[in-house]
Amino acid sequence: MNLLLDTHAFLWFVDGSAKISTPARTLVEDDGNTKWVSVHPRDSHSQKR
Numbered sequence: 001m002n003l004l005l006d007t008h009a010f011l012w013f014v015d016g017s018a019k020i021s022t023p024a025r026t027l028v029e030d031d032g033n034t035k036w037v038s039v040h041p042r043d044s045h046s047q048k049r
Contacts, residue, residue: 001033010037 005013005028012020013028020028027033 001027001030002036003027003033004036004038006038007040010039 009020009024011017013025028035
């Protein structure tokens, strides 16, 4: 299965936070799943030209 984690879900997973549900954590921990992370710049104004 392909999993797309947003920035918050990824950080919650890495930090071991209770904010990510047990079923979601189980999916991320499954080596059979491919993980993708969608990263949004913290300061979107720095991206303007």
